[in-house]
Amino acid sequence: MVALVTLERVKQALRIDTTDDDQLLNAYIAAASAAVINYLKGQAQVLLGLDDDGELPSEAEIPPEIELATIMLVGHFYKEPDGNTEDAFEQGYLPKP
Numbered sequence: 776m777v778a779l780v781t782l783e784r785v786k787q788a789l790r791i792d793t794t795d796d797d798q799l800l801n802a803y804i805a806a807a808s809a810a811v812i813n814y815l816k817g818q819a820q821v822l823l824g825l826d827d828d829g830e831l832p833s834e835a836e837i838p839p840e841i842e843l844a845t846i847m848l849v850g851h852f853y854k855e856p857d858g859n860t861e862d863a864f865e866q867g868y869l870p871k872p
Contacts, residue, residue: 777831779808779823779845788846789853800849807848811841 785791785800812819812829819825824835 776805777808777812777825777829778804779811779831779837780804780842780849784842785846785849789850796853800853803849803852804845807845807852810848811845815841 782797782800782804785804791800812823812825815822822838822841824832826832
């Protein structure tokens with residue numbers, strides 16, 4: 776699993792103080808990371824330094840705009856659990872900020 780942002784960073788950005796939803800947030804981080812990488816397509820390997828297996832090297836630095844896109848998508852998943860995608864997404868794009 777590639778995680779483009781840490782649980783701690785997501786909780787800080789979304790102002791979550793408890794550990795009650797950590798398991799759910801980790802699932803959202805994995806899903807959001809995969810969606811962002813899929814959105815970036817071939818550029819993901821260049822921008823993130825993914826290895827041949829599609830894994831993120833431990834020393835990789837995530838560009839701030841990619842980290843923020845991932846956090847925003849996690850926030851969308853967390854705050855809109857029913858997934859009203861018709862208003863949030865255009866085909867092939869990430870949710871509108």
